[in-house]
Ligand SMILES: Nc1ncnc2c1ncn2[C@@H]1O[C@H](COP(=O)(O)OP(=O)(O)O)[C@@H](O)[C@H]1O
């Protein structure tokens with residue numbers, strides 16, 4: 561099958577591994593920088609060019625769209641979808657997953673466990689907003705932060721209020737959560753492909769921090785998630801419409817809680833911690849789904 565990896569940088573570990581896994585399985589694969597794809601939109605068809613030449617005929621695309629280019633990247637991905645390429649994560653699902661608040665609402669509505677979260681706008685409401693959440697410590701997060709940057713711990717109500725005032729002054733979008741102390745600075749990254757967790761690691765925050773992100777100096781080791789953790793991770797990805805997702809869970813007294821669902825989960829940390837060929841699992845899933853879609857389209861054509 562002809563595959564495209566939508567990625568700004570072919571040298572990144574995740575991109576390289578996806579290319580390698582696709583080639584090993586006999587597929588033709590090309591890395592396309594989404595910012596070099598340009599589109600022609602017309603009611604008689606969709607066209608796309610890449611660095612001066614038309615591109616078409618990709619059976620599937622694997623999107624690796626960074627948070628800084630969500631809008632343009634998703635427009636390009638949508639064009640691929642309209643031109644008949646399969647993507648495990650649709651443009652709509654990626655745009656949805658990037659908004660933490662929205663994800664929390666969608667997941668909570670379906671009964672998925674989450675830290676209790678509050679969100680408000682007007683400074684006059686801050687006292688009542690924090691009363692709705694409960695006593696500190698509180699975790700305050702920028703709505704579109706990644707890699708642990710933009711996640712703060714306020715141990716006292718006065719610190720929560722001051723942080724909230726500061727963020728409001730900067731016109732930042734943020735949410736406030738209960739702090740899950742019993743997690744002791746650890747979380748679980750479950751790498752979901754289709755309806756399976758293909759690999760999982762437990763990340764531990766460095767001493768003196770509560771954020772377990774590897775970019776913040778966290779350490780990782782392989783872990784076997786419980787039945788409840790697997791179910792939660794797979795359901796969360798499914799509810800957001802993501803075929804490939806990194807679901808971050810935290811272990812709490814009341815069971816697994818979802819912290820976030822990442823639509824472009826990195827491969828380096830998880831492959832190194834677990835030794836599992838995650839890139840291969842992604843490629844195999846994408847190719848199987850794309851072939852199924854092609855088969856269905858052909859059958860629909862024969863029927864009509
Ligand atoms: N409510 C919470 N209680 C305890 N620890 C938390 C909470 N929220 C986040 N953390 C810690 O902070 C890390 C980063 O938070 P997360 O919501 O995943 O933001 P980011 O998108 O920046 O990774 C998590 O991996 C976890 O270790």
Ligand SMILES: [Mg+2]
Nearest residue numbers: 707708808820
């Ligand atoms: Mg995270």
